[in-house]
Amino acid sequence: MSIPIAAPEPLAQGTLRVTPIGGLGEIGRNMTTFEFDGKILIVDCGVLFPEEHQPGVDLILPDFEPIKSRLDDIVGVVLTHGHEDHIGAVPYLLRLKNDIPLIGSGLTLALVEAKLKEHRIKPYTLTVVEGQKEQVGPFDLEFIAVNHSIPDAMAVAIRTPAGLALATGDFKMDQLPLDGRITDLRSFARLGEEGVDLFLVDSTNADVPGFTPTERSIGPVLDQVIAKSQRRVIVASFSSHVHRVQQVIDAAHANGRRVAFLGRSMVRNMTIAQQLGYLTVPDNTLIDYKKARDLPDDKIVYMSTGSQGEPMAVLSRMANLDHAIEPGEGDTIILASSLIPGNENAVYRVIDGLTRLGANVVHKANARVHVSGHAAAGELLYCYNILKPKNVLPVHGEYRHLMANAKLAQDTGIPEERTIIGGNGTIIDLRDGEATIAGQLDIGFVYVDGSTVGGVTDADLKDRRILGEEGFVSIIVVVDSSTGRIISGPEIHARGVAEDDSVFDDVTPKIIAALKEAAGNGVRDNHALSQIIRRTIGRWVNQKLRRRPMIVPLVIEA
Amino acid sequence: MSIPIAAPEPLAQGTLRVTPIGGLGEIGRNMTTFEFDGKILIVDCGVLFPEEHQPGVDLILPDFEPIKSRLDDIVGVVLTHGHEDHIGAVPYLLRLKNDIPLIGSGLTLALVEAKLKEHRIKPYTLTVVEGQKEQVGPFDLEFIAVNHSIPDAMAVAIRTPAGLALATGDFKMDQLPLDGRITDLRSFARLGEEGVDLFLVDSTNADVPGFTPTERSIGPVLDQVIAKSQRRVIVASFSSHVHRVQQVIDAAHANGRRVAFLGRSMVRNMTIAQQLGYLTVPDNTLIDYKKARDLPDDKIVYMSTGSQGEPMAVLSRMANLDHAIEPGEGDTIILASSLIPGNENAVYRVIDGLTRLGANVVHKANARVHVSGHAAAGELLYCYNILKPKNVLPVHGEYRHLMANAKLAQDTGIPEERTIIGGNGTIIDLRDGEATIAGQLDIGFVYVDGSTVGGVTDADLKDRRILGEEGFVSIIVVVDSSTGRIISGPEIHARGVAEDDSVFDDVTPKIIAALKEAAGNGVRDNHALSQIIRRTIGRWVNQKLRRRPMIVPLVIEA
Structure with a gap:
């Protein structure tokens, strides 16, 4: 199914126009615009990482074409959480107009700010919110805590006279999260009673049956592996996964080991997380990696980047003996991360290289050292049942994920014609509780390569x-x-x-x-x-x- | 660990020299030479498929350099089974000297023969063997049935005055195989009592705990999926997997459907398998795909190639509506195959394309429609315990697989110094029950690209x-x-x-x-x-x- 390109009617008074610009039919570059009464609200503005048929490309941006002539109408950008696929394109948007207000939670905006500094964009406007209401132009916003693989993630409810839209952002429903901050189902229930007219819902794991295990289940495994290790331990994970890093720190501390961060983004993000109170580090635990080399082998845990086999990241360089820390006989390497499709060969090459050096490599395939950050089918059913939304727009996913999510909605009794399978650029008009497809924009890929944005076609x-x-x-x-x-x-x-x-x-x-x-x-x-x-x-x-x-x-x- | 390049001593009288030329540190291009008394026996001669860092390459051959000057000393090539990674390089070897005798089971040599005809190589010398002994030069060979994902696979025992070597080829230990032809553990027991001096053993699944489920467990799943389908069913699998195809034919027949083969290699291999009696087709079941289009949708199962997302294979072309059979709403597609690392993105693109056309896609991730062809750790332990080999050389695998296999051997009591981790070109001399590393050849990659062999560097x-x-x-x-x-x-x-x-x-x-x-x-x-x-x-x-x-x-x- 693909919707033919068709310009929509001009937006009628009293109608909310919702247009996913990126993130549908792909995993990444999430961005949706909401237009009401001549004003535009954007939710998320992320990047997509290239696949092998896009060689040499560094990043792929959402296609800003539909909003380029409307920059002055944009009243704000809500950022649901701090992952690259939700915030990575913000600097490129702000290059077009740097004073578009950015709205998000404390950690999210701190990560965005680091990015804006790297891109030398200033001044900029930040509004930190957390579980509160905020009027932004004609949009009455309410922020709702959700649980994800980065702290401080939020869903956003968007009220206009046309109805209530709820966008989950990325989320899951861990009932025992490390920080106690669960996805706020009570608020979902309240919104459900009020009446949700359009539900934009994360589809990433919609085709995974059952429930995502709790993040907490990883702690004991990490503890056990570290306790058994006689020599150095090196853990690789995503540099934004504060809770995973927290568990590594806790397990290291429990085993009398200190922790050194490796990799530019790991150091930067964990510094921010610690400063803002999202990461709790026992006294005398962190150590600079240069000093760590003086410690006995059984007194150190390195926390590193490179879990996806990225050739320039720390772990790959270690496997190639191209890093100051050279793994060897008896060292333990833990890949506490997912294996993103397409990265298998790169990751297995790193695992092989480390094994060849004599290290013992623990990964997802041989121990429970990773759980997903996204709600599986069982969790999504809870959401549909508590919200009973009038219309559903599955977002964040390849086509098969969107389809699987729509089927879950239908299983809970939402009529098929009220579950909308759209693509990037599909224009959905919401009015009087009715969501209809009003047009389809032609959305392209915008490639970042070196310093060139869009110059590579x-x-x-x-x-x-x-x-x-x-x-x-x-x-x-x-x-x-x-x-x-x-x-x-x-x-x-x-x-x-x-x-x-x-x-x-x-x-x-x-x-x-x-x-x-x-x-x-x-x-x-x-x-x-x-x-x-x-x-x-x-x-x-x-x-x-x-x-x-x-x-x-x-x-x-x- | 890598062994420095070092020329070996000249081969002493009474010593067996074993040199894996390909298949160690990689999955593919399996080939090992056995030299005794001036004569050389080769076991397997396969190809390796390129990875993404070898762009444009069609195939990778074993490096024939070590045997190029010894062609007249080669007394035969034993082919353990008919998969490309064990027979694919035979035509390239025979281009050097076409009368090297080829030795293998009926199906294996039939598949080799089809290949030699395509390459227009003749005359050639074939010796069909099955569970018998054969004297080839100074090598006293015994062939032992093993179970694998293609019928008629064999292990080979090689006796010389230097001792007894046993090479498993690829195998698993399905105790309820479709054709009743189990891996012959009785013979393994007998060889174990005689004394196995060197055991060359398949490592592919050595890092997978437990036991590979029986191929038979797939039949009921196929039957159920086909029974539920209201419209066309398209099954994709490997074109050499006769038993998988047999189960598809049986399930189709049980549900009153006919079967059409799609894809050149599928048609060719299944014609050979049927002629030789490895595939049993009920009367009036097979139908040419051109005629199949006249049947009602619920009366046909297409059996196709392309399960790895290969862009030119039938399934990818179907997903792109670039094939005479165009999948649509309500059709069921079954990917009854593994997902070889590196192919994930290609396969998911095909799944997405088919879903977009309205088809229901059943695959490994959502139903038990595939089991592996290789022995997992539990099965390998049986082999070590029944054989009690003096020396072990794990073969067929990336380094981590070889290491995992060596550790299994050690768990059964084989001393670490008797489990040899080698690479391609590692020379192992066997004498008086002692296997020692005698040297290391410099082994390169030989790329086939278009009509060029070795011209691309x-x-x-x-x-x-x-x-x-x-x-x-x-x-x-x-x-x-x-x-x-x-x-x-x-x-x-x-x-x-x-x-x-x-x-x-x-x-x-x-x-x-x-x-x-x-x-x-x-x-x-x-x-x-x-x-x-x-x-x-x-x-x-x-x-x-x-x-x-x-x-x-x-x-x-x-």
Whole structure:
């Protein structure tokens, strides 16, 4: 199912227009706009990480095109929590207009602020909220605590005269969270009694049956593994997972070990979390990693980044003996993290490298050292039943996740026509408790590559894929512009094709013959001559080598 | 641990020299040589499939370098079973010498023969064996039935005066296999009593605790899913998995449906399996897929390739509506297969595409529709205990699998110094029941790309990785060879770098200035001028775009 591109009717008075800009049909770059009475509220503004068919790309941004001409109408950006897929694109949005107000919880905005400083964006406007109401333009906002794999996450209820919308952000329903801050089902119940007209709900784990185990179940496993270890322990996890790090610190402390943070983002985030009181560290526990090397091996736990096998992160560099800490015989490495699809080979290469160095590697596949941050099917059913929303828009997920989530809604009695499967750019109008699809925007991918934002296009990525699979052959000929006579060349150079350019010796006379024939026929046009070269060598390479490298002919007139 | 390259001593009389050429530290291209008394026996000769850091490569072969000068000494190649990672490189070996005798079971050699015909290799020499003894040169061979995810798999016992070696090939210990052909533990017991001096054992699942469930457990699930389906059913699996296909045929037949094979390798392999009696098809069950389209939707099961998301295979093409069979609302797709690490994104893209078309996708993550073909830790313990081998060489696996397997051996009481962790090219000499590492060969990767074997090198792959991540910028300048004056250019062309070459307008004057300065200083050498261009534009691109494309300068004299 894909909705054909169609411009919507102008927004009628009294209607709320909801447009997911990113995060539908993908895991990442979450962003939704809410428009009422000429004003726009944005919920989340995250990045998407590229897959292997988007080579060389650093980040993918939401397509800001639909709001670029409306920047002055934006009354605020609500950030539900501090993960990259919800806040990562904020600096790029603020490059367009730096005084758009940012609204979120304390930890979320502290992480956003660190990001704005790195991007040298100022001034900026922050509004810290926590479980309170806030009027932002025509939007009456209420913030509701939810539990997730980062502290201080919130859902947001958005009231306008058109009705009540509730966006969960990312969440799960751990009933025994480390910080005691559960997803506030009482508020969900209250909102349900008031009447939720549109429920935007996290779909990431909608196809996972049952319930996500409690984060607390990991603590004893960490404790046991650390207790058994005779030498150094290195734990890798996400640098924003404050509760996971808390459990590592607690287990280290219980076993008489100190903790050193490794990796720029781990150090930065944990400093922020500690300053704001989200991370509790017993006295005399933290130690700088440079000093940690003087401790006996059984007195230290390193807490590091790199759990996804990222080649430049600490753990990969350790596995390659390219880091000051060199793992060895008897060390224990714990990957206390998920394995994000697409990263398997990279992660297994790191595990193999560490094993080869003599380390014992503990990971998700051989011990309970990770639980997910997202509500599984069983938890989502609780939400549907307590809220009984009139309309449901599954968000945050690939298509199969959105479909699975819609089916759960239908299982609780919500009619199929009230569960909306949309994509990025699907425009949903809410009025009198009725949500209808009012149009479909054309939403693209905006690639960040180096310092370039949007300068690298899908056509460039297609070129990169061809170059990366097949390499290229360039053929340069200098011709006399009046006679068409070859002055110099053809010079043939290839990269990524063959060990030695002499493989092309056979085709050179063919190119010369083809160009002479063309010259004899009076062909002088550079483009036409280039095409003749392309065809001649292209056909030869396909037949002789059975390959299809990029052919780059260049005819220079002199 | 890696063993430094070291040439071995010449092979002493009465010693068996065992050299794994491929399959250690990797999953694939399994191949081991056994040398005794000047003669060489090869066990298996498979291919490895490339990972994402080997872009554009079709296949990776074992490095035949160590045997290239010894072709006349090879007395035979034993093929333990018909999977690509054990037979796929046979045609490439036979290109070196086509009359090397091939020894294997009926199905294995039938699959090899199909391959040799495709490669137009003839004549060739086949010896079909099954649970019998065979003298091949100085090697006294005994073939032992093992159970695996393809019928007719065998282990091979190799007796020489130096001792008894047993190579399992790939195997598991399903106690209720579909064809009743269990791994022959009685023979293992007998060999154990005789005394196994060296045990070469499949490590693929050594790090998986417990026991692989029986293939038989999948049948009822398939039956249930097909019974519930109101419309078409499409099952994807490996084209060599005869028993999986058998169960699909049985479930289809039980539900009054006919079966059509889709995909070239599926059709070919199942034709061979049926002809040789490995696949039993009830009368009037198979139907050509073109005719199947005339059947009612609830009367057909398509059995297809493409379970790993391979872009050119049937299932991917169906998901892209690029196949004669177009899945739609209410159809059921079953992925009755494993998910090989590295293929996750491709497979999930196919699942998403099919879901989007309205199909219900059943796969490993939501139903028991796959079991592994390899012995898990529990099964391996049985083998060690019944064989009590003197020396163990874990094979077929990444380093972590080899390590896990060695630890299992040690758990059953085999001393650590008798469990050998080797790599490709590790030379192991067996004499008087003692196995020792005698040397280490330098083993490379041999890439097949198009019609080229070995012509694409690691340097080419490095170029491809740079090109694929960053693209390239080529700069062509035509200069007067005597004065150094620029006659034409610089012409700058880039691919995969930026939407528009005009981004380089700023750097053109810098290049001209640099070349003029060089000309003024009397620099005439093409290479030196190229380096000046490379530095000038390279520095500019790094600073301006924060990227590192391949820079390809070319100075032409005219």
